[in-house]
Amino acid sequence: MAPRGRGGGRAGPRGRRVVPRRAVPVSPRRRREPEFISYYGRPILNEPVWAATDIAGYFFLGGMAGASSLLAAGAELTDRPALARASKVGALGAISLSLVALVHDLGRPARFLNMLRVFKPTSPMSVGVWVLGAYAPAAGIAAASDLTGIARPAGRAAAAGAAALGPVVASYTSVLMCNTAIPAWHEGYREMPFVFVASAASAAAGLALVAVPCDQAGPARTLAVAGAVGELAASHRLTSRLGLVADTYDTGRAGTLIKAAKVMTAAGAVLGATAGRRTRPASMVAGAALLAASACTRFGIFAAGVASARDPKYVVAPQRERRASATPAA
Amino acid sequence: MSDFTLPVHHDGADPARDTGYVDPPPRMGFFTDTSICIGCKACEVACKEWNEVPEDGLEWTGMSFDNTQGLSADSWRHVAFIEQPAVAEDGKDFRWLMASDVCKHCTHAACLDVCPTGALFRTEFGTVVVQDDVCNGCGYCVPACPYGVVAIRESDGGAHKCTLCYDRLEVGQEPACAKACPTDSIQFGELETLRARAGERVEALHAAGVEEAQLYGHDPEDGVGGDGAFFLLLDEPEVYGLPPDPVVTTRDLASMWRHAGAAAGALVLVVGASFLGGRSR
Ligand code: SF4
Ligand code: SF4
Numbered sequence: 199m200a201p202r203g204r205g206g207g208r209a210g211p212r213g214r215r216v217v218p219r220r221a222v223p224v225s226p227r228r229r230r231e232p233e234f235i236s237y238y239g240r241p242i243l244n245e246p247v248w249a250a251t252d253i254a255g256y257f258f259l260g261g262m263a264g265a266s267s268l269l270a271a272g273a274e275l276t277d278r279p280a281l282a283r284a285s286k287v288g289a290l291g292a293i294s295l296s297l298v299a300l301v302h303d304l305g306r307p308a309r310f311l312n313m314l315r316v317f318k319p320t321s322p323m324s325v326g327v328w329v330l331g332a333y334a335p336a337a338g339i340a341a342a343s344d345l346t347g348i349a350r351p352a353g354r355a356a357a358a359g360a361a362a363l364g365p366v367v368a369s370y371t372s373v374l375m376c377n378t379a380i381p382a383w384h385e386g387y388r389e390m391p392f393v394f395v396a397s398a399a400s401a402a403a404g405l406a407l408v409a410v411p412c413d414q415a416g417p418a419r420t421l422a423v424a425g426a427v428g429e430l431a432a433s434h435r436l437t438s439r440l441g442l443v444a445d446t447y448d449t450g451r452a453g454t455l456i457k458a459a460k461v462m463t464a465a466g467a468v469l470g471a472t473a474g475r476r477t478r479p480a481s482m483v484a485g486a487a488l489l490a491a492s493a494c495t496r497f498g499i500f501a502a503g504v505a506s507a508r509d510p511k512y513v514v515a516p517q518r519e520r521r522a523s524a525t526p527a528a
Numbered sequence: 529m530s531d532f533t534l535p536v537h538h539d540g541a542d543p544a545r546d547t548g549y550v551d552p553p554p555r556m557g558f559f560t561d562t563s564i565c566i567g568c569k570a571c572e573v574a575c576k577e578w579n580e581v582p583e584d585g586l587e588w589t590g591m592s593f594d595n596t597q598g599l600s601a602d603s604w605r606h607v608a609f610i611e612q613p614a615v616a617e618d619g620k621d622f623r624w625l626m627a628s629d630v631c632k633h634c635t636h637a638a639c640l641d642v643c644p645t646g647a648l649f650r651t652e653f654g655t656v657v658v659q660d661d662v663c664n665g666c667g668y669c670v671p672a673c674p675y676g677v678v679a680i681r682e683s684d685g686g687a688h689k690c691t692l693c694y695d696r697l698e699v700g701q702e703p704a705c706a707k708a709c710p711t712d713s714i715q716f717g718e719l720e721t722l723r724a725r726a727g728e729r730v731e732a733l734h735a736a737g738v739e740e741a742q743l744y745g746h747d748p749e750d751g752v753g754g755d756g757a758f759f760l761l762l763d764e765p766e767v768y769g770l771p772p773d774p775v776v777t778t779r780d781l782a783s784m785w786r787h788a789g790a791a792a793g794a795l796v797l798v799v800g801a802s803f804l805g806g807r808s809r
Contacts, residue, residue, distance in 0.1 A: 236767075238591045242766075242771050243674070244670045244677075244678070246667065246670060268799045305685055316644060321641065327644060336772030364659070366792055369791045372784075373784045376784055377777050378668075379774070379777055388789075391787045392787075394792065399794070423797045442533040503671075507671065513771050514772060517773040517774070518772050520774060
């Protein structure tokens with residue numbers, strides 16, 4: 199026989215009759231959440247199969263690259279050669295590593311090329327592959343020309359191209375992520391792009407603070423502050439709008455990562471804007487904190503998504519609410 | 529092909545035509561009437577045999593007689609067993625619900641929308657199928673599916689799910705699961721016909737006092753434009769592990785790109801602004 203009384207069956211109030219539809223399998227730890235029903239607590243959605251290191255890493259590196267290309271263009275226009283060079287080389291390094299991470303996630307390079315068979319506007323991944331296909335070579339030529347001094351005009355054109363595509367590279371990944379059924383991601387699709395570009399700005403600024411002498415890093419310090427303010431504001435808006443699903447950003451692995459990210463973002467920006475103006479070591483510490491913060495943000499958002507897919511509560515409860523508010527009670 | 533078009537949300541009557549098929553056959557689908565399912569799992573077995581789906585681990589879960597647990601790359605049909613102690617109004621102290629779940633072959637299929645290789649495609653019958661030799665295992669379809677259906681098979685790294693036996697449909701046969709079902713709980717046919725039949729069945733059940741009988745996934749107005757595989761349930765969808773109000777997220781894609789565009793613009797402005805103020809450093 200089936201295990202009576204085990205494996206589910208929320209007991210009704212003592213002595214009262216339990217109608218079948220109220221006695222539903224729930225795991226013991228959910229007994230206190232009376233509004234929630236599920237199938238033995240099993241997830242409804244499939245978790246992303248992506249490895250966090252590959253995909254969250256890819257989001258972090260891509261963001262850093264995109265914003266760095268923009269920073270490099272500004273540096274070139276305002277005659278800050280060290281900032282320009284560090285940002286160009288950083289962009290190339292980051293985008294190369296991010297492609298390695300992507301290919302690693304796919305398993306082999308041919309699978310990346312497979313995506314260039316088609317262009318599908320309904321698939322942000324397809325759009326992204328084409329954008330990267332244009333951006334990565336531009337970033338490469340820009341960095342190579344800056345380092346070697348060869349073909350300067352072509353290098354400048356490539357740097358301009360990379361700067362034009364940079365903001366797209368830094369933001370499209372948020373659409374990639376939000377165009378899924380994962381509640382913590384999709385429900386936040388309005389704020390997520392702002393979190394992503396702000397985090398990208400912090401990372402690019404952080405890299406510059408680490409790699410560039412203080413007298414050329416002024417714009418990076420300003421950008422660090424702007425990125426920090428933007429990121430804190432956008433994530434606050436995101437979690438305050440999500441309702442129940444916001445829990446996934448506050449608790450568990452995601453909660454730890456995101457709290458760490460917030461502290462390091464604020465600390466990095468403040469340190470960079472104060473002591474970082476004068477001494478190189480302070481500037482480097484601030485930059486490292488910003489880089490780490492940006493990485494933590496990406497890994498935290500990733501973990502929140504996984505948590506929201508794992509627990510059917512985050513699927514059922516918001517959908518029930520939506521349905522209830524769409525059909526006014528008779 | 530649909531590769532260059534954004535999803536056009538028509539009335540959902542004919543996704544094959546919307547995809548660009550000229551004069552396709554009628555849309556085919558499944559109506560799974562769970563009120564007559566006996567939980568024999570013949571559908572699970574028939575599907576595995578016909579489609580040569582590998583075994584997915586012989587594991588005693590202990591949660592119920594359901595040892596398949598859910599749909600996966602290696603379970604394209606899944607019979608859910610809801611076993612509950614309960615004191616019902618008719619005096620029975622236990623209830624069993626059984627339901628055979630499957631890919632919904634959505635009218636607006638998120639898996640198909642997001643696939644960057646075109647491995648997932650719409651057939652002339654309006655169903656959704658993965659081409660194993662094109663899929664690159666990117667895994668995008670997996671979190672995109674609002675029903676948690678499609679999954680990556682570890683052994684080959686590719687995405688797999690119910691094909692609604694595309695190979696059998698092409699030669700005028702019904703899918704293996706429907707063929708094997710001894711009670712006709714799984715019915716295959718033209719979607720229009722199935723919808724009409726399902727409507728009559730619910731009415732009959734209601735008339736017989738089974739008030740909890742409800743259709744799920746039958747409505748072309750729902751978040752996925754209606755399912756090619758829909759169900760008659762005897763309780764709320766989430767009791768069976770189904771989402772109560774699934775939505776194809778591609779519906780919001782234009783808005784997502786607009787927000788991303790605004791964010792990208794903000795990034796340009798902010799970086800630009802950080803260079804203002806001359807070389808004050
Ligand atoms: S149920 Fe999921 S896998 Fe099946 S067609 Fe719909 S989105 Fe695709
Ligand atoms: S895993 Fe395969 S079927 Fe799924 S989206 Fe990627 S390429 Fe398409």
